[in-house]
Amino acid sequence: MLCVLGEVTVRDEAVDLGPARQRCLLAALAVEGGRVVAADRLVERVWGAQPPRRGRATLYSYLSRLRQALAGAEGLAILHRSGGYLLTGPVDLHRFRELTATARAAGDPEQAARALTEALALWRGEALTGLDGEWAEAERERLGQERLAAERDLADARLALGHGDRLVAELAAQAANHPLDERVAGQYMTALHQAGRTADALAHYRLVHTRLAEELGTDPGAPLRQVHNRLLAESAEPGPGTRTARQLPAAPRPFVGRSADLARLDAALDAGGTVVISAIAGAGGIGKTWLALHWAHRHAARFPDGQFFVDLRGFSPDSAPMDPAAAMRGFLDALGVEPHRIPLDPHAQAALFRGLVAGKRMLLVLDNAADTRQVTPLLPGSATCTVLVTSRFRLTGLVTGHAARHLPLDVLSGAEARALLTDRLGAARTRAEESAVERLIALCGGFPLALSIVAAHAHTRPHRSLAALADELAELGLGALADDDPTASLPAVLSWSHHALTPAQASAFALLGVAPGPDIGLAAAAALVGEPAAETRRLLLGLEQASLLAQDARGRYRMHDLIRRYAADTASRLPEGAVAAARNRVVGCYLHTAFAANRLENPHRAPIVLAPLPAGVTAEVLPDERAALAWFDAEHPCLLAALDVAGAAAWDLAWTLETFHRRRGHFRDRLAAWRTGLAAAEHRLDPAALILTHRLLGRAHADLGRHDEGIEHLHRALALAEAHADAANQTHTHRTLAAAWVAGGEPRKGYDHAVQALRIARTLANPVWEAGALNAVGWYAAQLGEHDHARENCEAALTLFRAHEDAEGQATTLDSLGFIADRTGRHEEAVSRYRDALTLLRAIGSLYEVAGTLDRIGSAYAALTRHRQAREAWEEALELYRRQGRDEEERRVRRQLDALPSTRD
Template sequence: MRFGVLGPLSVTEGERAFELTSFKLRLVLAVLLRHANSPVSDDLLADALWGGRPPRSAPANLRMYVHTLRRTLGRPERIARIAPGYALTVEPGELDAQRFADLVGRGRSAGECADASAVHATLSEALALWRGDAYTGLTEVPPLHDEAVRLDELRLAAIEEHVSAGLDLGRHGELVPELRALAAEHPLREGYRAQLMLALYRSGRQAEALEVYRETRRVLTEELGIEPGLRLRRLEAAVLAGDPSLDLAAPVRAVPQAGRPAPQQLPADVSGFSGRTGELAKLAGLLQETGTRPNTVVIASMSGMAGVGKTTLAVHWAHRVRHRFPDGTLFVDLRGYSRAGPPARPDEVLDGFLRALHVPPAAIPSTLEERAALYRSQLDRRRMLIVLDNAASSAQVSSLLPGTGDCMAVVTSRGSMSGLVVRTGARRVPVDLLSQADSLALLREVIGAVRVDAEPGAAVELTRLCANLPLALRLAAERAAIRPRLTLAGLTRELQDERRRLDLLAAADDETVAVRAAFHWSYRALPPDAARTFRLLGLHPGPDIGLDAAAVLTAQETRLARQQLEALTDVHLLQETMPGRFRMHDLLRVYARDRATADEPEPERDAAVRRVLDWYLHTADAADRVLMPGRRRVPLDPPRQACEPAALPSPGAALTWCEEERLNLVAATRHAAEAGLHDVAWKLPFTLWSYFSLRTRWTDWIVTHDLGLAAVRDGGDRYGEAHLLTSIANAYRDVHRFDEAFERFAAAVAMGREIGEPWIEASARTLRSVALTDLRRFDEAMGDCTSADRIFRAIGDRWGEAWARYQLGEICGRIRRPAEGIEHSRQALALFEQVEDHWGISRTLWALGLAYRDLGRLEEAEDHSRRALDAARAIGNRLGEGFALLNLGKIRNDAGDTLAAHRLWRQALTIFEQLGAPQADRVRARLTAANGAQGVQRSGA
């Protein structure tokens, strides 16, 4: 099957031509061909068919058109439904536009090998594919119009290259009529005029060649008010002089350089440059290497995200050292990420560089390879600095590098330029965000030190909102500088609105000078899959994301997700903070979210967020099951497709996952609460109870539970509210906020009875008993715990019974009934071992150590305390580890080994201080008292 768009739309198969009589049918096929082998959304197709005002029947009509098109083509599988649209499968060689682009590429490759015959033949085949204007009759639709313009520009360039190959083959005579027609059809394309002049001159028609120049000058001055370009002016001079270099196959010759000024192409240095001392020092170190090894060029590869100031730094440093390069400086914007046009072609750049080096136009070869060789020859024995700015890829700059060690090249790019580093040994000079000190210095430079120093807090907040990105800082500072009545506090208030932040960080008179514009060209250069991953990452609620979560968010295999994340990292749209974990710059996150809103249908956005929230919930539940296997769980719906929880085979793996995802879990809870996803908002923090308890993350514990409580109350979910009240009460008890704890315990007990959930009542009573014991209200504690034990036995919950038994042992130990306490603890230990709850085992062993110490049975006390310590360390229970060390210190102190006791207490103190635990004050006081007693003993002696 053959598809034709280089002219009127056509579909053929062998000798058969398919008739597409309906205009809208042709339009659907044309848009699908424009995006061949890629999904085209329903919205884009509807926009092409009906513009901005589709009828209500648009979805049904679109399905009908696709159905008709499938039936017409006779191969329904060709057009697949891929949400949120359709994709047309086109095999290699079936679409004439693709064949044309491939042939042009092959022709250019032949040109790099200086094979004019192959170039001419290949481009002849390519140009023969054209039957008229691209997408004839369909270009009223913007996507098709833009594609037609692109294809036509490629055709005109191919024609020029085809003619150039013909001139190299000596066909100047036969080309004159074709070139006259091309010059008449495209009077403003100077390339055709230059080729016509050369063809006429080589045909012995010098006067006619000069007449072409005069006619071209007249057209340009009358219609555009400009003079012909440098190429034409130099060609006219060469024709007038009868320069032999214009003759066919004349050797390439460079003119002598005596008396010629050295090129100085650097743009103006930025005023008020500040900071970057580390990068400047690294560049200075590379400068010392220049010329030390004649055959090795020093190349600095400066990479960093959009707006980070790579060009500013490169130009500033180049101005500082230009005196070290007496033969001049060359500079080019390679347009790797730019709205100024497609990336610059290396052959075009070399043409400009060779002219700057005073090589006559007629002496500049036509092929990339020959131009690169002449360029390196021109730089030989010269000491020059070449700045290649805004490179798209390593391949783009490879032909632009000097060949000898007297020159130095500086390459800037948003990409990592790994190929350049590997192939040439280029030195990396990463350009990162500014430090806060450098950010403040930049603000002082632009706004003025007086205003910045008058509002130091607002200035720091301004650097945070601009994320220390130089472009954002300069734009914000300029906004303040031109509005002297605007305080910095007022400016930060404006920028705090994420929906307006990127709009505010833009120059009023130049839309290209804006944070959004800088990000846009990085985004636009991404392949479709990477672009989708980028914008979906903007929807992730947390500050960073792991590989597994990213795969779930984007609904793709982990292998593919890693490829997309690495592609984004390579162009500095993402940062890999540690293996498998990625973070997005704050302003980029805002931009990515904007792109998601603009480019991703709302159902897809909602589905992506729900997927990752469900994944966090189910993986947190899996962690909870590993950390406390016997604990009762709240029911969860089965994981959605592509939301399978992470594998957590051990308590260590579960705790590691919880620690790595801690901030994301808090953010996920907040997002769920704000989005009205009440089930996630309360179940996620509740499943984290074991993690919060083991790692004593009290702030996160309370914050997430408050969010969950607000959500369940809003949704009227008494079951969820009762669970969360019990859990948050325990957190308040843990930090000794007893009034708040008792208020919530009482509410949980009452609510558990009200809704018929005895487990909730028993859990709340057990935990309240702990709080009452802490306050030495032992009778009340015993009553609560006994009631809880009775309820747990009645409902057959061995885990709950184990904790009630453990707490009964604690109370008995505190009221000097150690034997009874040991019996309760032994029963608790047996139950914990049955349900394989290692946290409960650790706590019970610790309690037994206390009880045996109270009985003076120090050997048994130490044995149980050491087993408790080992068990706590095995599951990462830092608080339990601290308690075990504290108890071991007491035991060693009782045995008269004060040095060992103090060492153990200092270890315990370190843990309590790291956790912010209230026990730290008591251990510190114990150590102070012990040190004081030792001092008295020494003075008495």
Template sequence: MTFGDVVRDHRRRLGLSQADLAAATGIATRSIRNLESGRVDHPRQSTVRLLADAFGLTGADRVGFVGTAAAPSQLPRPPAAFAGRAGTLDRLRTLLTTDAVAVITGAGGVGKTTLAVRLAHDIQERFPDGQLYVDLHGFGPADAALAPEDVLADFLVALGEPRDGVPGATAGRIALYRSRLAGRRVLVVLDNARDAAQVRPLLPAGDGCRAIVTSRDRLTGLVATEAATPVPLDVLSPDDARELLSRRLGAGRLAVEPGAVAHIVERCDRLPLALAVVAARARAEPGTALADLAEELRDPLDALDAGDAAANVRSVLFWSYRSLPQAARSVFQMIGLHPGASVDVYALANMAGMSAAETRRALGELARLHLVQPRPGHRFGMHDLLRTYAAETAREALSPTQVDAAVDRLLDFYQHTVTVTYGDYFIGRVETRRGCAPPRVPVPESTPAVVWAQAERANLVATITYAAGHGRFRYAHVTAAPFSAWLNTRGLSADCLAVTAAAVQAARADGDVLAQAIAIGDLAGTLMRFGRYAETLERGEESLRLLRAAGATRDEARMLGNLAEVYFVVGDVRRARQSAEEALRLADVLQDSFMEALARMRLAVQHRERGDLDGALTHARTALEVFTPHTVEQVRAELFMVRGTVHLRRGELGLARSDLLRAQSRLRAAGQLGGTLGWTLMYLARLTRLEGAPHAAAPHLGAALEVAGSVDDPELRAAVLTERALQRHETGETEAGIADAEMALAIATSVGHPRQQMLAHRALGEMHASGRLRGVHLAAARELTSALGARLVPARTPDQRNRQNGWPTGSR
């Protein structure tokens, strides 16, 4: 049954026409029609969520509905000329009818991936709920191995989870992954694993799921603890090796020169990778006798990987490399020097000093000889043995100066493109001061920035980290500044932490005081999102001292504003006010409207919490007025959100809804899925509840919790849980509400967030209608309120709360 069939069945169950369903969801009638007719196979996740809401689906029914829409099919194409391994393949097919995990192990180049992909295609019909595949890069470059938490995020998205609903914590991702696979039949292929620790979180737990794992490592820990069945793989038998050549070259050509075939099989050590490279060369040169090719293999070089069965692989690769035209050799070398796992044409063209067209032709030549692997999105990768060899050839063929120049061209390309792509996210801060000339081969303007950004994200993290550790200090900290700002808007906190930490290391090594100040400040902002407030203050105050020493007044104003927010969060009201007012004073001196808007936004929040709603509204309105010339949608959206919360506290619910919806629409339109969206959704839920519709607040709260999990923001999570507690209390689910508030209190206490502790205590006091616990929680709330200088609104009935605004909000 297709997803369209499921939609039609649910619609008819409810007695709805297509027009009725369109009206209920906001989806165009034509889109509904296209879904049901099958013209749209994979609807957007937002569309699926809207349909599930309209159909009233919850629990397992909702999971199944979402899963039907997003059954992943990620397997690579089946091997074109698979040969041999018949007995092993039969064993694996049988094994996976009962065993949950098969581990195919063996030397590099022995054919593990080819066998795993062939097997997966053979049995994929057993798994109608989808097939997941990932190359874990376990034995590629040292920094290329994929982290399990990153793979989990991608798998969850493939299984239908919205990107902004993926939890930030690894444990949360594992739990959600297993939940999504429960009751489903999904095949998971984990290729090129480094060790058991990399694999274990990715194994499916459902009875109907199976996993195929490949690795050079024996993964004995996995076999011992996960009941995985090992299937060791050796080189091909002589007959299977000849069959592989026959499949690729034709039996007739082999029959003419049986002696040469025997020599090729022997000198390739019956290793599939080596045989495939030789066969590709032979096909490319049909007029060359196999005896001549065998003769070229006579002089073996050292093995690429001592201890592998591939003792002569290096000689085979050298022989194939030597036959390449110079342009293809150059591109081959550049792939070996690139720090990332897969690359695009433009990065390689700049490294090699070639045009994009020349680079594409060279990549075509390499692909023809099986020396690169085309990947989705017009990208190219390499088998890790080939990558190792490519790096060796580059360092042998090029002088150290030439190698450095190629790497520098790559770094310049990334720096320039990052500055152009992410420049809007860097506004309001010192611009990238160490600019470089435009690259020789830029990314085409027709390529959407967000597409390039997503495709290159892993490469940029790897390249910045590489640069910080290999003497390219200026590149690392200059490129990190705008890139980390973009990562922040996407809620990609783990990547942001890696990038900002590398930037601090590089700036210190570079001896650039201003760069240190900016990088340390960016690191402080990242630490805050993890709830590490003591470290945030330590780093933020260090950044402020350095900025003052460097005379960077504009960045000083920005950092004062950031510190004002942190002081406010931890309850240091006096320093929060002083910092925000000093930031406003500097903005006035500089005549900088952007900095003025940010300072006034923080002051609006502080006035709001003190109960000075007139002062809060004045600051919020002025902030939006002076910000008008700028175009950073996230900041503009946050200003609307803050003004909306002031209206909310004033009981001006219509104005509050207008501002909050403006904030939400701007954030979604700009693809900003970070914490600001989560806060906006939480306040929309509060507004909806105060309007007398607590049941209608639930979708906003669910979406806000998804964002909180995706960005791993403990403050936001605590705030949303407290709000959901009150919403559940008003809908008659008081026990569930108390559990939510207790969880919020535990989170706020664990990270040292007194304001969220106050709100959780306040909610618990209200939900405990009488008795000792009510008094304990209300007393704790009053004590915290006094310490914070906030205004605690007396408890009142739901009807009273619906007529006017509720109680102190969070720090936003």
């Protein structure tokens, strides 16, 4: 059942509404959105300025007939109310307006596009068809403008998603029909730019500029000029708003041959298309990554807006292929997106990424892909981006579904293999032993990885003849290279390389193969191999020279997948217990360094007691809080991997990561860490550890919006704390329960738990804990309107926090006092409190709290009619809310901004 702008259908059959003026009457009621319309106004709308002599009587007759006609329309009814009449029930116009309002309030262009598409689908031709008169004509024009505005908004949303190449034809027609509409012109220019036709976009701007000058005697307005300036800037340099990613590893040296393959990649780039993808297929060690990187560096200038690189670990020896969401998180990090801005949903992350790269000239190198499903979520939606994928599989799904150009990669030719060895060893040495060179080429089977290892050993042993090296290689054998899956035979080459290592190098090589994490730093490597840092550096340098290890620009060490698999296999030959001891050492290094880093981050946190470092292991020395944070950032993937092999120490490691995870916004990692920590805590004879684990696991659930799971763990923590008379954990758990209940919509329960926390805290002789509980009581009392009680508690809390130099505690308490002052009409005091809070919060990097305080200081400014400052605060809060995925707060602040007067202070 629908009321479609004057037409009524019931079960898809039209209802006869009688004469045109009777239908006009229904339309006059329908457009009001359920509001009462006075009888005199209805008469005016139906008959205009000269109604018939018995206009009211006729109106009542029409209303009676309409009621009868609508009797079978479920939900539709005309009701009499004091002052007039109203139409109730489903009206498409009302639904259209609801959907367009939803779209304009949405921060996500995908959500906006869905809502606007649904809204525009409700239109069935021109509004109020068949109706005449002054009111109907004016209303038809107004409704047509609403429809046109929605169409323009939909085009904006689709352009924000990078769909400009699909909109070019539609917007070209719009631009032709509305040659002086500057919004249409800007949309058409953006679509052309996203389709790779920036020159055409700039030409269209010149055309519009000329028409405006000739026909209206004016220049383009600021919005259209901004579009023009953006296209000019982006055609010359990376656009503003995102960080320019430069992730390509160093170009391979040397690189020889592959001229035909490079030419095919060039042709794929020049051909264009929706997304240019060249899937380079080939076996492990065939040189896919080298080819991709060499080509990428040759063409880097064609991608001034950035180059991404990610190893998808499709065939990693010690882990499953990388989750596309993890790769996407890396891309967003590289673009400078703050952790709080990154949404939890992978689809939303992909939409954010596509929006950021829309219209940009970027290159993505997706290395070592497992299958098409791993790659598809990472593809940008813009034709200006180029994607290069390497895999051991053909990725026919990419070829079929995304028009990828497939490039199978074969072994090097004899001439190319000879050029590689000559480049590495020098022409004189290869000319002196030409027959030995030919034997080495034949034994390596043209595999670039095998040839590189041969060259590395020949280079590092200059006094050994190439013939002797060929004899050793022949003795180990490479016959399996002729197999359909030649990756199975590369260990023969690696075993030969391993055979040439010193015993210390061979042991280090094996242990690196079983180290937790995708890479490793020098200090952790020293703990792993059980040697001092200087000796470890020498061992790692030997492995680099043997082409078994690579060091990146950050000084971290990483192995190729195949090499690491072989290294892990060789670890089984080490003496019994050697691997377990090495893992114990590296976990000890990570744990004690993380503990020291946490103490720098959060010195007021009650420390735990760690087991001593294993003999001979030294933790890293971190001089200050900034160094601690940088260390956590660099080692975070390794720390997460260490959790899985840490055994009983997993609980301690989860504890050390807590502050970092909270401040960096790694909420899912925090939840995973405490789940692992819980398993370890359940095996410890330490009730305090189990209590703390349930409490922090409950907090992790609650911070992710998982209210029921959070409350369940918190109740367990409280029950255990009470059973063991653990007063400290009781007060901490009550405070966490307070926050969880308030977040769940029950402020009175939250207040009661805060009061319990304060009662217990006062018995513990810990002034910082007491201050935290005082502030909690004050904050929740303020939520309940008990402002005098709230102020008293927060003032006491602030005094204690200042006495003990707790910056975070001072900041949150100042925010509470600002809120109380604002609620009691003391707006100047509120502004002062909020400003002091913001200074401290920014200093400690607590952006989550900064957003809330900005929101509240904006309200205080608005109450003082300082509208410019209110707008500035709310606009900054709005951006932070958007980045942090706090949709409800974002919508509320948008409404606050819309309600602000547009005049300056």
